[in-house]
Amino acid sequence: MFKPLIEYLDSIKARDPAPRSRWEILTYPGVWALGLHRVAHWLFAAEMFFLARFVNHFARLITAIDIHPGAKIGHNFFIDHGFTVIGETAEIGDDVTIYQCVTLGGTNPTNGVAGKRHPTLCDGAIIGSGAQILGPITVGARARIGANAIVTRDVPEGATMVAPLARQTLVDAKEYQRDFLPYATPCSERFDPATQQLDILKCEVERLQKRLAEFDAERKPARKSATRSKA
Secondary structure (H helix, E strand, O other), X not given: OOHHHHHHHHHHHHHOOOOOOHHHHOOOHHHHHHHHHHHHHHHHHOOOHHHHHHHHHHHHHHHOOEEOOOOEEOOXXXXXXXXXXXXXXXXXXXXXXXXXXXXXXXXXXXXXXXXXXXXXXOOOOEEOOOOEEEOOOEEOOOOEEOOOOEEOOOEOOOOEEEOOOOEEOOOOHHHHOOXXXXXXXXXXXXXXXXHHHHHHHHHHXXXXXXXXXXXXXXXXXXXXXXXXXXX
């Protein structure tokens, strides 16, 4: 009976270095929000919508996490801290981690049919704090969404998206992908904030050099024509 709960608590401890024991993890708002969501989702599936909403509102009151009863959530889902919103048609796979202030939001269907309007997070995805994942898009398995990113398009498997608007980094996922990577972005020297400004300046220099070469190539025919005219 307690084995699934122990496995779940251990999965959180593996991703969060802060807790000293399983008992401490039991105080986490994300754990309470998920537990109450399981009850609300069962009521929602049984078409007891008012009771499902009641449980949902109670969970939001005590955890500051709003998970619609209709959302489908897999195993070992971890919300670190709180202030997260998850919409009705959102689907979340196994071993997904979400940090604080994340929204899995929907879009307003123009045809008047509700349908699928919230994101799908595949297994092992990590969503950084403040990220906004909007619409019926898919975030691929083991993808990382950086803090404050705004994502409105599908994210490839294993990709890292940075804010804002979210764009895919050019680094091959094989170079940095690990079993678990906190905060959704790699912490290697390549992404060290101390060197980030230098990398940006290097990219700008390369862009200007390329533009200068293109400009020089455009002027060469005109120079040749002028030389022939003088001859």
